[in-house]
Amino acid sequence: MLERREICIFASRPLSHDAPARPASARRSGPLKGAFRAPGDKSISHRAFLLGLLSVGTTEISGLLEGDDVLRTGAAARALGAAVERRGEGRWSVRGAGLGSLLAPRETLDFGNAGTGSRLTMGVVAGHAIDARFDGDASLRKRPMRRILDPLVAMGAQVIEQGEGGRCPILLRGTAEPSPIEYRTPVASAQIKSAVLLAGLNSPGRTTVIESEASRDHTEKMLAHFGASIASEAFGEAGRKITLQGRPQLVARPVIVPADPSSAAFPLVAALITPGSDIVIEGMMMNPLRTGLLTTLLDMGADIAVLDRRTEGGEDVADLRVRASALRGVDTPAARAPSMIDEYPILAVAAAFARGETRMNGLHELRVKESDRLAAVAEGLRVNGVECAIEGDDLIVRGKGAAMGGGSVATHLDHRIAMSFLVMGMASDKPVQVDDETMIATSFPTFRPLMARLGADIA
Ligand code: S3P
Numbered sequence: 001m002l003e004r005r006e007i008c009i010f011a012s013r014p015l016s017h018d019a020p021a022r023p024a025s026a027r028r029s030g031p032l033k034g035a036f037r038a039p040g041d042k043s044i045s046h047r048a049f050l051l052g053l054l055s056v057g058t059t060e061i062s063g064l065l066e067g068d069d070v071l072r073t074g075a076a077a078r079a080l081g082a083a084v085e086r087r088g089e090g091r092w093s094v095r096g097a098g099l100g101s102l103l104a105p106r107e108t109l110d111f112g113n114a115g116t117g118s119r120l121t122m123g124v125v126a127g128h129a130i131d132a133r134f135d136g137d138a139s140l141r142k143r144p145m146r147r148i149l150d151p152l153v154a155m156g157a158q159v160i161e162q163g164e165g166g167r168c169p170i171l172l173r174g175t176a177e178p179s180p181i182e183y184r185t186p187v188a189s190a191q192i193k194s195a196v197l198l199a200g201l202n203s204p205g206r207t208t209v210i211e212s213e214a215s216r217d218h219t220e221k222m223l224a225h226f227g228a229s230i231a232s233e234a235f236g237e238a239g240r241k242i243t244l245q246g247r248p249q250l251v252a253r254p255v256i257v258p259a260d261p262s263s264a265a266f267p268l269v270a271a272l273i274t275p276g277s278d279i280v281i282e283g284m285m286m287n288p289l290r291t292g293l294l295t296t297l298l299d300m301g302a303d304i305a306v307l308d309r310r311t312e313g314g315e316d317v318a319d320l321r322v323r324a325s326a327l328r329g330v331d332t333p334a335a336r337a338p339s340m341i342d343e344y345p346i347l348a349v350a351a352a353f354a355r356g357e358t359r360m361n362g363l364h365e366l367r368v369k370e371s372d373r374l375a376a377v378a379e380g381l382r383v384n385g386v387e388c389a390i391e392g393d394d395l396i397v398r399g400k401g402a403a404m405g406g407g408s409v410a411t412h413l414d415h416r417i418a419m420s421f422l423v424m425g426m427a428s429d430k431p432v433q434v435d436d437e438t439m440i441a442t443s444f445p446t447f448r449p450l451m452a453r454l455g456a457d458i459a
Helices: 004-010 042-054 068-079 115-126 146-154 190-200 218-225 261-273 292-299 334-340 344-353 364-368 373-383 415-425 438-442 447-454
Strands: 024-027 033-037 058-062 083-088 091-095 131-135 158-161 170-173 182-184 206-211 230-235 239-245 278-285 303-312 315-323 355-360 387-391 394-400 432-434
Touching: 024 415, 033 447, 042 058, 042 068, 042 091, 042 115, 042 190, 042 218, 068 083, 068 091, 068 115, 068 438, 115 131, 115 146, 115 170, 115 190, 146 158, 146 170, 146 190, 190 206, 190 218, 190 239, 218 230, 261 278, 261 292, 261 303, 261 315, 261 344, 261 415, 261 447, 292 303, 292 334, 292 344, 344 355, 344 373, 344 394, 344 415, 364 373, 373 387, 373 394, 373 415, 415 432, 415 438
Parallel strands: 033 278, 182 206
Antiparallel strands: 024 432, 058 091, 083 091, 131 170, 158 170, 206 239, 230 239, 278 315, 303 315, 355 394, 387 394
């Protein structure tokens, strides 16, 4: 049985992000109790579809995140020549077209809200002699794409059409023989790194990417898993140098998707700030390039026990027991930003409930996420009576151990802004409203029922 979401995406019908805005409101809740597994990791789910497309044979995926963003990438993989089938809940199979044998998509690849899906797929297309048109929703159309297109053009791809400032809609013409390049990423971004590596797959030589701060390494790990020859070594103080040998024989491999720490972050912080809570988050991915929030919350005095560390599907995972805690303000170093880049909105909520000042340093990349998250978070805190300031690229939250709430938050088509402020409402004096919860379906479609099961009062 196909679900509505899947039918919509695979038949190119209107999607949840085209649907009218749906406000939601969270009120004082809890205590939160229970054990659960967060949905599959979004980053790994996108990559599973794309590597399945580029491989020979059938890739079986389990634990896939069935959020709109990822299903868009599945639809793109299908448009580029893969046979993509849903086998059951979170279980998908992808019969690959194979590296060098992609088809030109007949229609525009509509990535909706998905920055990762669109940017990684640009890398895939750039390494093939095909044209593909990329587009998305109002949020995606605002996001910078030059950072992806510049290295792809250096490799031989051509941008035939583009929106203002190199943004979507974009018509990209790939090349059958991408030049091997050495590329230094201008910012720590796994999306830039991954786009270059995916384009470099079809290059006759070696592609090297240098990043001065390490970003998430799922592409490197998964490429190795599918049979590519790829090496990663330390570069400078905190960077990496990644070298990929072109034209590997990519062979279909099973992918087990671990639980997404960026989604688990919402119930995790909800439990910390909602008095009396005691929850267990099962199978959360503990890849050190993704655990910056955990490090920070532990610094803040959070009562989180890391239990049963193990390996699942090539990633470290663990169960987390989380109990309501009295948090204190901390400084987060800019160098930690890549490992918690998507978690600042919910960290800002935790900081509001901490005692003392939290200073989050080096948040410039937050300005180019699904929304300008720096501005959206500060505004959301202010309308709920939390004192905060933006100083350059830093966010300062003056926590008082409680929040007044009562505000209505503009979410700007940003799922993480919506979830963060609904979590805030669960522990505030007055309810917190968000203007639109529909975008939550991009990354955490089960957010509402899961939070309700734990004891959240969201309507
Ligand atoms: C992602 C990388 C990050 C992150 C995004 C997912 C990925 O973006 O914010 O949600 O899967 O590669 P940047 O690479 O732009 O930092």
